[in-house]
Amino acid sequence: MTSAIIFPIFVSFINLYTMNFEFSEEHKMIRQAARDYAQRELLKDVLERDAKAEIPWDHIKNLTELGFFGMMVSPEWGGGGMDTISYVLAMEELSKVDSATAVILSVHNSLVCWGVEKYGTPEQKEKFLRPMGSGEKIGAFLLSEPEAGSDATHQRTVAEDKGDYYLLNGTKNWISNANSGQIYIVIAQTHPEKGHHGINAFIVDKDTPGITLAPHEDKMGMRSSDTHSVMFSEAKVPRENRIGEDGFGFKFAMKALEGGRIGIAAQALGIAAGAMERAVQYSKERKAFGKYLSHHQAIAFKLADMGLKVENARNLILKSAWHKDNGLSYGTLSAMAKLYAADMAMEVTTEAVQILGGYGYVKEYHVERLMREAKLTQIYEGTSEIQKIIISREMLRD
Amino acid sequence: MKILVCISNVPDTTTKIRFTDDDTRFDTASVQWIINPWDELALTRALELKEGSGGSIEKVTVVNVGPKESEPTIRKALAIGADDAVRIDAEPLDAHVVAGELAGHIRNNPYDIVLCGIDSSDYNGSLVGGMLAELLDLPSVSSVSKLNIENDEITINREIDGGSEILSTETPFVAIVQKGIALEPRIPSMRGIMMARKKPLNVVEAAGAEPLTEFVRFELPPPKAACKMVDEENIRELVALLHNEAKVL
Numbered sequence: 001m002t003s004a005i006i007f008p009i010f011v012s013f014i015n016l017y018t019m020n021f022e023f024s025e026e027h028k029m030i031r032q033a034a035r036d037y038a039q040r041e042l043l044k045d046v047l048e049r050d051a052k053a054e055i056p057w058d059h060i061k062n063l064t065e066l067g068f069f070g071m072m073v074s075p076e077w078g079g080g081g082m083d084t085i086s087y088v089l090a091m092e093e094l095s096k097v098d099s100a101t102a103v104i105l106s107v108h109n110s111l112v113c114w115g116v117e118k119y120g121t122p123e124q125k126e127k128f129l130r131p132m133g134s135g136e137k138i139g140a141f142l143l144s145e146p147e148a149g150s151d152a153t154h155q156r157t158v159a160e161d162k163g164d165y166y167l168l169n170g171t172k173n174w175i176s177n178a179n180s181g182q183i184y185i186v187i188a189q190t191h192p193e194k195g196h197h198g199i200n201a202f203i204v205d206k207d208t209p210g211i212t213l214a215p216h217e218d219k220m221g222m223r224s225s226d227t228h229s230v231m232f233s234e235a236k237v238p239r240e241n242r243i244g245e246d247g248f249g250f251k252f253a254m255k256a257l258e259g260g261r262i263g264i265a266a267q268a269l270g271i272a273a274g275a276m277e278r279a280v281q282y283s284k285e286r287k288a289f290g291k292y293l294s295h296h297q298a299i300a301f302k303l304a305d306m307g308l309k310v311e312n313a314r315n316l317i318l319k320s321a322w323h324k325d326n327g328l329s330y331g332t333l334s335a336m337a338k339l340y341a342a343d344m345a346m347e348v349t350t351e352a353v354q355i356l357g358g359y360g361y362v363k364e365y366h367v368e369r370l371m372r373e374a375k376l377t378q379i380y381e382g383t384s385e386i387q388k389i390i391i392s393r394e395m396l397r398d
Numbered sequence: 399m400k401i402l403v404c405i406s407n408v409p410d411t412t413t414k415i416r417f418t419d420d421d422t423r424f425d426t427a428s429v430q431w432i433i434n435p436w437d438e439l440a441l442t443r444a445l446e447l448k449e450g451s452g453g454s455i456e457k458v459t460v461v462n463v464g465p466k467e468s469e470p471t472i473r474k475a476l477a478i479g480a481d482d483a484v485r486i487d488a489e490p491l492d493a494h495v496v497a498g499e500l501a502g503h504i505r506n507n508p509y510d511i512v513l514c515g516i517d518s519s520d521y522n523g524s525l526v527g528g529m530l531a532e533l534l535d536l537p538s539v540s541s542v543s544k545l546n547i548e549n550d551e552i553t554i555n556r557e558i559d560g561g562s563e564i565l566s567t568e569t570p571f572v573a574i575v576q577k578g579i580a581l582e583p584r585i586p587s588m589r590g591i592m593m594a595r596k597k598p599l600n601v602v603e604a605a606g607a608e609p610l611t612e613f614v615r616f617e618l619p620p621p622k623a624a625c626k627m628v629d630e631e632n633i634r635e636l637v638a639l640l641h642n643e644a645k646v647l
Contacts, residue, residue, distance in 0.1 A: 025595075028470070029473075029474055029586060029594075033586050036585045040582070065587065067588030067589050075592075080592065
């Protein structure tokens with residue numbers, strides 16, 4: 001009788017214990033390392049790089065030495081073996097200062113490294129993942145096309161099966177890391193009659209003959225992340241570079257994007273948190289009508305709304321990262337995280353500009369740049385509208 | 399050659415300082431703890447020396463006098479690159495406890511070079527380094543801004559009024575380091591962070607050094623007065639303010 005009473009109490013105690021919001025010592029150290037690098041190094045030249053739209057080569061090198069490139073790749077393949085929570089913490093801190101550098105990291109880590117580690121053959125991992133795990137080579141993910149952005153099922157880039165190799169022809173658009181990256185994952189159509197079931201994914205070395213880059217896109221924000229169109233003209237790709245079975249490419253791309261969304265959501269979170277920190281600081285220093293901005297309720301309430309939204313996004317992102325780390329499904333959660341974080345980043349950065357007023361509108365005060373950067377998080381790696389399709393489809397599934 | 403770096407676990411420099419127990423104790427609630435900044439620079443220099451030594455410096459150890467709560471800070475030192483760590487299990491009640499405990503450990507485990515930060519950013523006593531050297535009967539050099547070792551020749555720059563003094567010394571010795579000893583503290587790498595838990599962190603019993611001081615009461619400094627901005631064209635107003643309000647002219 002006694003044990004029957006004690007047993008349920010014991011079980012509920014265990015359940016209570018597993019709901020744990022605490023970061024490990026390592027998580028805190030990783031967050032601090034990313035914060036230190038961002039505040040000490042990225043901040044120095046972020047305005048200049050934004051103005052000149054220059055690739056942050058030095059920072060890529062330093063972040064590689066610190067182990068951020070390839071941080072989630074297993075140590076077996078030369079990576080850091082970190083979990084997704086660590087990655088989210090790093091992305092947030094780097095993006096508070098410079099989300100253009102952070103997106104180079106995000107594409108490399110969560111789309112390319114993850115994709116090859118999860119679905120690549122041992123030979124593909126040896127050849128391509130090992131140099132990416134150590135950060136020696138950077139990855140790029142080539143899915144979007146001039147007429148296939150959100151509608152990724154209609155790939156016009158063709159991968160013609162020639163037996164020992166595939167022949168790639170077509171154009172990819174809006175490719176992040178197209179220049180800084182060396183290892184491409186290219187999505188292309190092999191069997192047009194099969195629709196998206198005929199699509200394949202290939203690992204392609206950028207130096208393959210037949211690949212050319214269009215000029216750097218002159219973007220509104222994230223200006224020092226290198227974005228190009230990439231043209232394929234009779235580019236030969238060995239058969240052994242195909243990822244998975246024939247026709248696996250579309251599913252592969254969607255799976256990779258499920259995790260990619262966590263990185264971009266964390267980036268949006270960082271942009272918002274960075275703008276909020278600047279708004280809080282400014283409201284404590286600037287006086288209007290004889291008192292500090294922070295003492296005006298109109299401003300204080302704006303700050304409260306920002307704090308709430310940032311914390312909501314952080315929790316949703318960490319939850320989807322936790323699901324991924326624990327082998328649970330995370331596709332819908334990561335869509336929610338990205339949708340919420342990106343829209344919230346747009347709202348929060350716009351309010352930060354409003355709080356700083358005229359100062360907010362000039363480049364020196366950073367928030368206008370953060371606002372320009374926030375906009376892209378609603379567009380790339382699945383627009384906010386696409387995220388709503390993903391979420392609602394899951395909710396309405398019979 | 400072995401180097402020991404003494405590290406203090408101190409509140410982050412942006413911490414809001416509060417007191418408890420009738421203002422006799424520092425309130426540690428919700429404080430973020432860090433490696434004392436001078437000690438972190440000392441560690442950075444020790445690692446630079448080891449890396450440039452071609453193997454003649456075999457090990458950099460960090461030591462802390464503190465309770466178990468100091469361990470995240472010690473582990474950060476391991477993540478930055480120290481080879482191993484020692485925690486002497488005692489409350490660092492004052493400089494004498496810290497120096498006494500350190501001396502007890504070093505007597506049984508000799509090192510060639512002992513590095514201490516010039517002061518810790520919590521109590522700013524500037525006492526431990528000198529006291530430690532005296533307790534160990536070792537030579538010490540204070541205000542060290544540069545430390546170089548070439549072919550076992552040790553050269554030290556020491557800041558003095560209006561310039562610097564260049565000294566050489568033999569091991570073992572204690573160096574009390576300050577600004578200049580290293581440019582910037584190192585950011586731990588991901589690999590370093592993952593390795594930190596695998597490196598030895600040896601906890602040793604306290605030797606029982608007694609405090610020699612008692613804190614009667616802490617007081618916060620008066621809040622900073624608001625800054626008055628004077629237009630650069632308006633020198634008259636500046637002079638009037640300095641004369642009438644600040645009363646410095």
